[in-house]
Amino acid sequence: EIVLTQSPGTLSLSPGERATLSCRASQSVSSNYLAWHQQKPGQAPRLLIYGASSRATGIPDRFSGSGSGTDFTLTISRLEPEDFAVYFCQQYGSSPLTFGGGTKVEI
Amino acid sequence: EVQLLESGGGLVQPGGSLRLSCAASGFTFSRYTMSWVRQAPGKGLERVSGITGSGGDKYYADSVKGRFTISRDNSKSTLYLQMNSLSAEDTAVYYCAKGGTAEPLDYWGQGTLVTVSS
Numbered sequence: 644e645i646v647l648t649q650s651p652g653t654l655s656l657s658p659g660e661r662a663t664l665s666c667r668a669s670q671s672v673s674s675n676y677l678a679w680h681q682q683k684p685g686q687a688p689r690l691l692i693y694g695a696s697s698r699a700t701g702i703p704d705r706f707s708g709s710g711s712g713t714d715f716t717l718t719i720s721r722l723e724p725e726d727f728a729v730y731f732c733q734q735y736g737s738s739p740l741t742f743g744g745g746t747k748v749e750i
Numbered sequence: 751e752v753q754l755l756e757s758g759g760g761l762v763q764p765g766g767s768l769r770l771s772c773a774a775s776g777f778t779f780s781r782y783t784m785s786w787v788r789q790a791p792g793k794g795l796e797r798v799s800g801i802t803g804s805g806g807d808k809y810y811a812d813s814v815k816g817r818f819t820i821s822r823d824n825s826k827s828t829l830y831l832q833m834n835s836l837s838a839e840d841t842a843v844y845y846c847a848k849g850g851t852a853e854p855l856d857y858w859g860q861g862t863l864v865t866v867s868s
Contacts, residue, residue, distance in 0.1 A: 678854045687845055687861050688795065693854035731795060738809060738851050740785070742795040 645670055645734050647743035654748045662719040664746045666732035671712045673736030679708055679717045682745075683728045691730075692717060722748070752776035752857045754846050759862030766836050766866070772829040772846030772859055779827035780804070783850030786820065786831045788842035789861075799831060800850040809850070813839075836866045 646669040656662055666677070675695040680688040690699040692708035695715055705720040719726055727750055732743040758770040770786070785800040799820040800809040808820055819832040829846050843863050849855040 674852070676852060676854075680855070687858040688855075689858070690854060690856045693856065699854075699856060733795070733855065735849065735851060735854055739811065740797045740800075740851065740855075742797075744794050 644739055645672065645737060645741050647732050647734060647741055649730075649732055649743035649746050651746060652744070654746060655750070656722055656748065657750065658722050658724055660722050662717075662722055662726070662748055664717040664719075664730055664732075664748075666710075666715040666717070666743050668713040668715070668734060672715075672734045675711050676734060676736035677708075677710070677715050678733045678735060679706075680731045680733060681726075681728050682731065688731065719748075752848065754848065754857055754859035756844065756846050756859045756862040759844065759864045761865045761867065762836055763868050764837055764866055767832070767834045768836065768864060770831040770833065770844055770846075770862060770864075772831075774827045774829065774846075774848070777848070779822075780824040782848050783853050784822060784829045785847045785850050785855060786829075787845045787847055787855070787858075788840075788864075789845070790839075790842040793842075798844075801829070802850070833864070836864075838866050840864060841866050 650665045677695045679692040682688045696708045729745045753775045755773045798811045801820045817835045821830045843861040845861045846859045847855040848857040
């Protein structure tokens with residue numbers, strides 16, 4: 644099972660600032676099948692990034708993903724008020740699919 | 751527009767059973783792997799089960815193996831999760847999601863809450 648470790652656990656930033664979130668895998672993620680999901684309180688997760696760097700439909704270009712192998716990064720270039728949420732990384736390259744513990748981006 | 755609508759959650763006593771349903775629309779349901787992912791209160795996400803488009807291959811997390819059964823009816827574009835022998839540890843919001851191994855979880859339902867308590 645691939646264990647995904649996200650850091651930091653909490654990121655305290657202001658609107659307009661840049662956010663950099665990390666996700667480290669315990670072994671290489673097959674085909675870089677690494678996704679990032681955003682979850683707001685009381686809502687379902689929403690896919691932001693798949694394949695490590697491809698934005699999902701309708702996702703603003705301030706969200707970008709990078710990385711390969713075992714180290715991945717989600718960058719939010721300029722935080723908007725609606726971006727304050729919890730972000731999960733998730734690998735879907737091998738079974739079992741696994742999720743990171745999440746990074747909370749707070750004001 | 752892709753929509754996934756779960757139903758069937760509720761309060762159940764320990765040892766009881768529930769059947770969750772997920773009605774899908776907006777895509778060719780039979781072509782895609784579907785998953786059930788749960789989130790215990792204040793916790794992270796766990797994929798508990800998945801099923802390929804044809805229904806031929808199924809996945810279960812160790813935590814639910816032997817108690818939960820996933821199925822699908824492609825003629826009705828509906829996904830199911832039969833949950834037996836429920837315990838307090840199964841208390842969570844259960845989401846259905848489109849995708850699985852080698853397919854991103856690109857759409858999620860709104861979730862249905864399952865509470866196991868006496």
